[in-house]
Amino acid sequence: MVAIKRRKFLNGLMTAGALVAAPRSFAGARAHVVIVGGGVGGIAAARHLATHYPEIAITMIEANPAYTCCFSSGAVLADLRERSSLDFAYDRVRQTDAIKWINARATRIDVEKSVVHLSEQETVAYDRLIVAPGIGLDFDQIDGFDGAAQVRFPHSYVLGGDIDLLKSRLAAVEDGGLVVLSVPARPYRCTPAPYERVSMIAHYLKSHKPKSKILVLDNKDEFPLMDRILPAWDRFYGGMIEWVPLEFGGQVERVNGADGSLVYDGQTIRPDLANVIPPQRAGDIARASGLSADDGWCPVDPVTLQSLLAGNVHVIGDAAEAGDMSKSAHAAASMGDVCAAAVGRLLTGRDPMPPAYDNACYFLIAPNHGLQVGGAYQAEHGRITGTRGFSSAIGETDMTRAATAAAGDRWFGEFTDDLFG
């Protein structure tokens, strides 16, 4: 149970019926929805509102001029996907007249005055706000993770170009070198992603530097589909990968950016490359604006994704505490749709509908060898609760795994086309 710092908005917010606001579109004034963060969740919400609620004015505030996907970046490390295929311009979304676009970083949200600050002087007022900033990285939880260490140990776990840094550092590893990848405790963005990354780095090393080793330092003792992934690592990569769970000292205790060393289980090692993925929390703007609880994530009503800590503010995507649902692009888009539908109905004087969320993650263990995991979710007992799950089975044929890999490729194409096309 998360500790809630501010309770004054809680009264009366928990039931969907109590959330209904009077329609704002009176005397010619259009209700105004502002969205902070034009990533997966934010774009999905904006597009849903623009399509279904032309009577609502929409403003998007996005810090970057273009979007770079984290998803499918593993395949870039293995030379199975072009780096440029991760980049998406906002041109098509920006051409939608219904969405006013502000290319700026929101610095603060004043939830009392219902305004978003772009600077101390410049503000944007909202009737309802959707906050979708993704994750923030909690470097302080690992001793020594200062600016120098962040360059020395590229995490490559948020948007932007540092997949290029990780890839160039991988290319510089000598045959016979040691690559370390450290995985944080849950919750973190896309639970299977670090294991896909290990697989893709292993594929690259096997192809180019086959005497190299990978040490996986894990902050937990189990991970989803490990009974399918560990045997597949043995099959495809022989003894190249060693996985060290928490109970055998898998936690990184300290990193040193000056000499490239890291400490785990009382030992100091100096790998040729270390991809240290830090612990995570809601994106900085959500935390700075009082939308997150003590655990670092933003508690939300499961029907509308309205913040439990601020009125007329909704939080979606990775930043939200989403019950049984994983933090993934597919889940963020699903939350964007649910939230936009709820906001649209609330602003036009109707009750929100019971939500239906879904999630699906595809990931590669080797070329043409894919796994999948996902499920369906609804609002139950005050939280987002799984109602159905699916995953790749143990002992599937290579043909099935190849079909899953192809389905993952198709998912990427269709998903990004829906958002940015």
Ligand SMILES: Cc1cc2nc3c(=O)[nH]c(=O)nc-3n(C[C@H](O)[C@H](O)[C@H](O)COP(=O)(O)OP(=O)(O)OC[C@H]3O[C@@H](n4cnc5c(N)ncnc54)[C@H](O)[C@@H]3O)c2cc1C
């Ligand atoms: C290596 C890796 C592999 C992954 N693979 C998959 C996968 O296979 N399938 C899958 O479904 N998911 C995958 N994911 C997860 C997926 O990338 C995230 O879950 C998804 O991007 C979350 O969407 P979001 O909208 O919450 O955040 P984001 O997509 O990160 O978007 C946040 C946006 O907010 C903007 N922003 C932040 N702060 C501000 C501010 N103050 N002002 C203005 N703008 C701001 C950012 O610029 C950004 O555009 C993977 C992640 C990683 C790291």
